[in-house]
Amino acid sequence: MQLIKAISLFATLPYVLADWQYLSRPDLSPPRLNITVPAKSTTEDGYIFITAYPGFDPDSVGPLQPGAYIFRDDGDLVWSGISYLAGYIANFGPTVINGKPVLKAAQGLLSGSHGRMYGNQAVLDESYETVKVLRAAGHRLVSVHEFEVVDGGRSVLIETPVPVPFDLGEFGGEEGQEWILSSGFQEIDIETGELLFEWFSLDHISPKYSALPLEPTGPFNSFNSEDAWDYFHLNSAAKDRDGNYLISARNYAAIFKINGTSGEVIWQLGGSHGSDFEVPSNVEFAFQHDARIRYTSENGEIERISFFDNADHSQLEPGHGIGGFSRARYVELNHTAGTVSEIQTFWPPDPLVANSQGNAQFLPGGNVFVNWGQAGAVTEFSQGGEVLFHAYLDSYPNNRVQSYRGFRSAWTGYSGEGVAVLALGDSSGEVAVYVSWNGDTETDVWRFYLVHGETGAERKYLGEKKRTSFETEFHTSLDLSSEAGRVFVVAEALDREGSILGRSRITGLSDRNPYISHLRGESWATEDLLEQGRPEL
Structure with a gap:
């Protein structure tokens, strides 16, 4: 029970520990959105x-x-x-x-x-x-x-800037200032890569009225091609009904x-x-x-x-x-x-x-x-x-x-990754399972099974939980003394119709938690993480 209480406590830790947001995916450290105006009912889907x-x-x-x-x-x-x-x-x-x-x-x-x-x-x-x-x-x-x-x-439509040598004297250029960036874009056929249209600013629009002055210092000093004077800076292109x-x-x-x-x-x-x-x-x-x-x-x-x-x-x-x-x-x-x-x-x-x-x-x-x-x-x-x-x-x-x-x-994503699972248990019989599936948008319910042996030939239904977030946390109590041999856990992803979308590898129960070890400064070897994984059912 102490392990489960400790896990609950970790949810209150400050953002400084943002490098361990998900127990099932400790490798992921996404930004945490700071929502100051929560989505109203009229926010679009x-x-x-x-x-x-x-x-x-x-x-x-x-x-x-x-x-x-x-x-x-x-x-x-x-x-x-x-x-x-x-x-x-x-x-x-x-x-x-x-x-x-x-x-x-x-x-x-x-x-x-x-x-x-x-x-x-x-x-x-x-x-x-x-x-x-x-x-x-x-x-x-x-x-x-x-x-x-x-x-x-x-x-x-894609942007194609081209640095070119250019006489910048009439725009206040000093000796050696001789590079300008001609902003451009292309329309290309997606399937074949064929060029359908190409345009460059320097062919049609003079640098004379640029809002970016030509200076002898700074990132656009024009003394070399990398620092070419970016007088135009095209940053978007769209196509109308007339082409x-x-x-x-x-x-x-x-x-x-x-x-x-x-x-x-x-x-x-x-x-x-x-x-x-x-x-x-x-x-x-x-x-x-x-x-x-x-x-x-x-x-x-x-x-x-x-x-x-x-x-x-x-x-x-x-x-x-x-x-x-x-x-x-x-x-x-x-x-x-x-x-x-x-x-x-x-x-x-x-x-x-x-x-x-x-x-x-x-x-x-x-x-x-x-x-x-x-x-x-x-x-x-x-x-x-x-x-x-x-x-x-x-x-x-x-x-x-x-x-x-x-x-x-809107987006429908079907993850090409495997289902990620961490299963924790201790001598009291308390079991916590953490499961996630990066990129999947279709899982509605997670279903959990206890599995005997590494082959997964026998399994016992543990329960299920509605998926409401990236990582789902499932708790149950087991009399592990009555379970012969080493036990494992497997999680199944079900869609809204009850069809199975995927399942995790067979994962052994562990009384060690990499997050707890991380906080305590204890080592957590790679083989400890690998021990969690087993071939798919």
Whole structure:
């Protein structure tokens, strides 16, 4: 009984022990969401998808395991992708490709000071296995800013920045400053990799009116290709019904519509020069992300778009802020009148400034899910701007955890991993079983059996428990003195119809707990953990 009491006590330990959240999966250390506005009844269905990482502050704490995660509204873990994707992860969430529900994720290396992430785009199936890796046509560099599936899941938009030698004298460049970054994107066929369209900023838009000054020092000093002047910084691309493209240029502080045939600029919104719309003070924006098309009238006169307005400069330079706090925007463009007007602005429930990153997702039921980028939080709003849910991405006091984008979506996952079980028992006959199945969304009930011998030929029903969280804890009492020979435990996962989805390996009862040993400073050898595992039934 003392063992069971000790286990209950551990649930009250502080977050400093976040590296041992699950007894059945001590290898997993996901962020702990700090939910300040619990989900209301009008919050839309679906899981939360984020890619937590520590950001750029050297004093930041957490997450212990950066990577892709799926959470429920109560902060409970659904899936940790720590062993599935490599490096910096972004744009993680569900989509449909060729009629099949899949997960998309960009993975690669992060150069935080440059705001660039080089890598590739991965497609994962419903069991979280990578089924396709997408790369740019022509072996272009791929930055993971964008991974937008278009044309009914047949093609994808990806960002392709290219550093090029360039005479920067007319823009104030000194001797030796001769590199500029030409932001670009490609549309490629997902199945074949064929290049369908390619565009580069330097072919169409002058660096003259960039909102990012050319400086002789810093990460964009232009003295080499890695430090090329990032005058444009494309960070999103979307495709409209006519085959044209909407792009966001952070370092131009402007949004552009691009002709899908010629690549010429159709219109520009914002920026210090060249806007085709008069921007009133209540619609001013700066260093924005995630521009998306929401509506186009039949004759094309009216367009409605959304975007995440960072309202500040990514380099934290004084005097560059607009409006005090970051926000998500929904605006209407009138092409006849040349005006832009506010439909709705979604303000953060706390004073958040996302100096970089961020997105605004319009949900099927009308709510809006906002990820606050570098500010490290997510919020769900009603159409009218009411806060329905708000959470920070970790619970450390000095939390700096952030996510480039975040999403809410329905998802059905079938774990390709084995069911994880830890079974504890002592001489009093008290037994505690801990079971989890990383990524599985379909288990409704866990059923437990006592098994004699390592072959599992005989088994005795112990009971069952409704699954309500990532790890399920089951307690029972046994007269172990009446059980001949060594006994083992097995757990079965049942869906809502009572069908068996999977079962654990045969697991021996142990009177040792790796978590207790960890707290006491005792050793817990690898063979002790391996002793828990037995071949599947």
